[in-house]
Amino acid sequence: EVQLLESGGGLVQPGGSLRLSCAASGFTFSSYAMSWVRQAPGKGLEWVTSISGNAGSTYYADFVKGRFTISRDNSKNTLYLQMNSLRAEDTAVFYCAKDRYRTVSPGGWFDPWGQGTLVTVSS
Amino acid sequence: DIQMTQSPSSLSASVGDRVTITCRASQSISSSLNWYQHKPGKAPKLLIYAASTLQGGVPSRFSGSESGTDFSLTISSLQPEDFATYYCQQSYSTPWTFGQGTKVEIK
Numbered sequence: 001e002v003q004l005l006e007s008g009g010g011l012v013q014p015g016g017s018l019r020l021s022c023a024a025s026g027f028t029f030s031s032y033a034m035s036w037v038r039q040a041p042g043k044g045l046e047w048v049t050s051i052s053g054n055a056g057s058t059y060y061a062d063f064v065k066g067r068f069t070i071s072r073d074n075s076k077n078t079l080y081l082q083m084n085s086l087r088a089e090d091t092a093v094f095y096c097a098k099d100r101y102r103t104v105s106p107g108g109w110f111d112p113w114g115q116g117t118l119v120t121v122s123s
Numbered sequence: 124d125i126q127m128t129q130s131p132s133s134l135s136a137s138v139g140d141r142v143t144i145t146c147r148a149s150q151s152i153s154s155s156l157n158w159y160q161h162k163p164g165k166a167p168k169l170l171i172y173a174a175s176t177l178q179g180g181v182p183s184r185f186s187g188s189e190s191g192t193d194f195s196l197t198i199s200s201l202q203p204e205d206f207a208t209y210y211c212q213q214s215y216s217t218p219w220t221f222g223q224g225t226k227v228e229i230k
Binding site: 004035037044045046047050059061062095097100104106107108109110111112113114115116 | 154
């Protein structure tokens with residue numbers, strides 16, 4: 001069974017940093033691109049970033065460029081999201097999700113998703 | 124960026140009702156459109172991919188269709204477990220974008 005388990009969320013002050021992790025199991029991790037999607041309180045789903053299976057390509061939403069970094073350790077079957085210069089508007093549940101393809105390609109989809117980890121940015 | 128306009132934002136329906144949610148893309152996205160179901164505190168769940176292909180294990184009362192840049196998700200007979208928020212998502216070009224969501228509530 002494919003499983004994704006996020007961790008690392010918590011309370012952080014504005015301007016602070018946090019690193020999220022997503023432990024994957026049940027599939028050949030390096031064969032699939034992975035993504036982070038977030039949901040702010042009372043809001044909808046919002047794509048944040050994606051990374052190819054070999055970590056050779058990364059893609060970011062404009063609102064996180066230069067602040068967030070996606071990475072992966074295929075030897076540990078783990079996806080990461082390093083978040084710096086956090087803002088109050090980054091407060092959200094962050095989900096990791098498995099992509100359909102090895103590369104970040106048109107025509108794909110997110111399946112499955114993890115349960116999410118809550119990030120709260122507040123002083 | 125491709126904008127996805129989803130409607131309605133919410134609806135009230137009864138068990139057994141036929142429900143249709145629509146999503147309009149701001150430009151052509153071919154059939155690169157996915158639908159997800161999301162319940163509070165749970166992981167979002169893929170229902171339909173490529174506009175009309177049912178994900179394995181998803182009940183056949185769910186269906187998807189497309190007409191140009193308009194896409195629809197239909198639940199033929201609403202069941203108690205279907206009360207949730209539904210999102211469309213385009214996977215034609217990055218940044219991948221979602222519709223605003225449709226909350227399906229019990230009437």
